[in-house]
Amino acid sequence: MHALYVLKLATRNIWRQRLRASMTIAGIAVAIISFGLLRTVVDSWYAGAELSDSGRLITRNAASLAFPLPVSHVSQIRRINGVKAVTSVNWFGGVYIDDKHFFPQFAIDPESYFTVYPEFIVDEHQLAEFRRDRRGVIIGSKLAVKEGWKVGDQVPLLGTIYPGVWSFTIRGIYQGRDDTVDTGQFLMHWDYVNERIKALLPSLADQVGIIIVDIKNPGNAAAMSAAIDSQFKNSLTETRTETQKAFQLGFIAMVDTILLAIQTVAYAVILIIMAVMANTMAMSARERTREYATLKSLGFSQGFVTSLILVESLSMGLIGGALGVALSYPLADAFYAATRDLFAVFTILPETVVLQFAAAIVIGLAAALAPVISSARIRIVDGLRAVT
Template identity: 50%
Template sequence: MFIFRLLLKNAFRHRLRTILTMVGLVVAICAFGLLRTIVDAWYAGVEGTSSVRLVTRNATSLTFPLPLNYAERLKTVEGVTGVSWSNWFGGVYITERNFFPQFAVEAASYLALYPEYVLKDDEKKAFLLDRQGAIVGRKLANQYGWKIGDQIPIRGTIFPGTWNFTLRGIWDGIDAKTDESQLLFHWQYLAETVRKRQASSADYVGVYIVRINEPNNAPLISERIDTLFKNSLAETLTETEKAFQLGFVSMSEAILVAINAVSIVIVVIIMAVMANTMMMTARERIAEYATLKALGFSPEFVIKLLFGESLVIALLGGGLGMLATIPIANAFAKSVGTLFPVFRVSDTTMLYQFLASVIVGVVAATWPAWKMSRIDIVNGLRHVA
């Protein structure tokens, strides 16, 4: 306790300099945590995937559809226990700023494949019975203030016209990784409307979602599916849901690398600032350290004093930065809307922030501690004059 009080008193001996250094630490650690959270949010779709779901799409490109009659053939593949399908809708709610994911799905089979969408039984029944009904995630409903029974007009971009949906249910994610920023409606409603305009384009789907009996059999079952449709007019590419999501993440790989690099640079900069603070502190106390050595204290004691003081400043500043990260991240999540479906500061990010604070404190004190431990007593005492 005495040592801690001594370190705390030493740390705030030059109060203004210490406070300014701590402010820099707060900003740096908070920025580091926020950037790490942005990277985590980019991978949130990957983390929320299931190991028993595969995605089958057109081998040429995701923009090319697949025939509806593939569904029955997929059900015959050994190891497949469930099949559903979806279409990306890509509409706009009121203005272009209100963009969020919308999917036309085969409702009954789709919800069976996504147990992480927790929907009340009465709301699920109402959705299944209403061809123009829709369900949304809790986050999306809260963002726009939607309630059960509300009319939601979506202006189509891929499918022209204004599409009116009645909100029949709001699902909650089974955990924090579940996406709650989507709108789902009936694929049959989309197909019926498209058939009236262009019959030849109605019986096609964007992707098939396939449930398998054993995650370890994913490569084998994927191969069986792609072999089944080989040399057809629409060959398929089947991959795990995780691999499918990673394909989207890889499109932004350069951005993610840049964000990671910036987060590291921030820590390095504050490390340099902290090292400068500790070097100035050491120079001011040369006579004190020489006196301690003259009184019989070992060089190791001087090293402990400097490392201890540096760690006290780093951990206090880093701790405040960690505390500030959560409210700032929440405010950031609200400002970007549905850009990041899942945006939360993870335990891993908090651990990285703590480790970054410790590393800054240790590295910043290394050179001053080594210099002061080797100081000559006579020269150090002369420094008083």
């Protein structure tokens, strides 16, 4: 009964100054939304690595990813015991219209690529047409929607790594097995690219960027990586093999500082709104000095006054937090729709929601601290004398 009375009285106190309360709650909601979205940005950068296939290895040049590997490495790796399938990929790097129309372009082996990547779902007829047409390409459904392309369209690309104007025909559109699969890629024939390169730049021919190895037992990933690398030890093109997750985390490590900055900003936003709400609660406490003194003179303990302040502050924090969490989902969807080229998946995790509510509680508790201390120091006679 005592708790219900405190809650009822605290709720009335919140809405005494409706504009102030509304603005404070809105500020908390904005802080919680910002915190949630910034954390989701960081989580989404790591999502691709976390969702990667544990049985898939990536082999690249040991010196640097910038240096290619001889295509002959593919057949040598295929003969290693424990290898289930092998394919190769080469970055093409062409320009369509201008830099604003950027999308990933890879020259692949059409016979093995979709075996190693079963999460790319392609219509059998379209796949057959792609394999038949050396100038054909298969594109992801997201890219097709983005550029307004359909099967049969001609796509010209201006080569950057490989000079000249290249013309391709869309022969198929692949779908993702689920929402986590990247459907924004442009996949062409490696042998067609390689054939033209032999005439243009012979030194770049018969080379691939990376080799993807699908192994039979994911638990043997470390041993298989060592076996592959030992195959080419002391050669002119030594290799470095690692799991797909480790390979992707290597790219993420390049932007670790940016991700740390984003996380820092997320917590800074919470601290700023905490200071703003603390000031709001302090103003409310000063305005109610006489009321607190009156309650004490009527026999209410300091514990009751403290409870009143804490409940009021926590209620505002939780209302703002709940509003922020509720709005985070539609805003995350809108943000993802505008940045689909950056993130394969953009989902607010349950852990983030827990942290959002925890942040709202911390804001409420921290904001109540100064008013609680101030009310405890008020003597009844001084409080009744105070002019509000």
